[in-house]
Amino acid sequence: MSDSLGSRRLPAGDWLMLVSPHRFYRVAGAAAPYFVACAVLFGTAAMAIEGFAGASAGGRAAPIVFIHEPAAWMSLWILTVMAFWGAIWLALRLRLARMLLIALAPTGVLFTFLALWTGSLWGKPTWGQWWLWDARLTAELVLLALYAAIIGLHVAALDDARTDDIAAAIALAGAVAVPVVYCAMHWSAGEARPFVGLTGAPALQSTALAAAVLMTLACWMYSFATSLARVRTIILERERDADWVAEEVRQRR
Amino acid sequence: MKRMAWLEFFALGGHGPYVWGAFLITLAVVIVELVLLRARRRNILRYLGATQQAPRRSEDARCRSRPRRHLS
Numbered sequence: 001m002s003d004s005l006g007s008r009r010l011p012a013g014d015w016l017m018l019v020s021p022h023r024f025y026r027v028a029g030a031a032a033p034y035f036v037a038c039a040v041l042f043g044t045a046a047m048a049i050e051g052f053a054g055a056s057a058g059g060r061a062a063p064i065v066f067i068h069e070p071a072a073w074m075s076l077w078i079l080t081v082m083a084f085w086g087a088i089w090l091a092l093r094l095r096l097a098r099m100l101l102i103a104l105a106p107t108g109v110l111f112t113f114l115a116l117w118t119g120s121l122w123g124k125p126t127w128g129q130w131w132l133w134d135a136r137l138t139a140e141l142v143l144l145a146l147y148a149a150i151i152g153l154h155v156a157a158l159d160d161a162r163t164d165d166i167a168a169a170i171a172l173a174g175a176v177a178v179p180v181v182y183c184a185m186h187w188s189a190g191e192a193r194p195f196v197g198l199t200g201a202p203a204l205q206s207t208a209l210a211a212a213v214l215m216t217l218a219c220w221m222y223s224f225a226t227s228l229a230r231v232r233t234i235i236l237e238r239e240r241d242a243d244w245v246a247e248e249v250r251q252r253r
Numbered sequence: 254m255k256r257m258a259w260l261e262f263f264a265l266g267g268h269g270p271y272v273w274g275a276f277l278i279t280l281a282v283v284i285v286e287l288v289l290l291r292a293r294r295r296n297i298l299r300y301l302g303a304t305q306q307a308p309r310r311s312e313d314a315r316c317r318s319r320p321r322r323h324l325s
Binding site: 063064067068071106107110113114117118121122124125222226229230232233236237240245246249 | 271272274275276278279282283285286287289290293294297298300301302
């Protein structure tokens, strides 16, 4: 099945055409560097504002929150996006949807791991505990298991449509169940465990809040960049028998 | 005086190991992700390069970094 894309520029209004893996491969390749640039920009701005001795409530181990909170947000958000693509795959059977689902998973698992690890590093000096089996931390651990399950599925069995169905189902279940639990903790969190949510950050001063938001944006841009890069590789893997793949590889290298 | 300030910067009032630990693990995770990404891409490109059945044409001259595979 050859694709007559050739070397012409993509017309700006052809959004629906992005559904084709070949076109998305091109667009993702063009777009990824911008996301990298944004990530670096936001990250640097965030670090500049926060400094390393930033004035934030929460004790002098507070700089950890600066990494921990964006990581936790991304771990939730990425699973939600994966669930979205999972739903698209289950409903519309678009190949690109399942590829995006798979592409997001490693980034998600790394953020979840980071959230758990930095959470422990924050918990130890602040409250004296590495771990606690409360709903929030347990939910994050469950999240890690979900991500690992999706990745493990694809390590074990590659191109099966049924594997992707299972992965999509896992992502959907996770996206529905875990944030519910997580938000439940938000309402029951007191002064001892400040929870920075979308609606407000009661314990942080405005500069620290700006730094946290910028850092979250930086992580978001970074996730875009890595998953776009990864989905390009996955497209090559899954579409390897297509004519356009051979041509692209020969031209790029 | 300057050395004292640096030491205090690293110690961060006793929380140094935790904060720097968090910073380092973040760095490590990012590096791991990027390395794995590159390895995966290199893998598939090598696989595609090895299985290409197309005859070698002059276009190959443009692909400087492509690994040479001798199919015989």
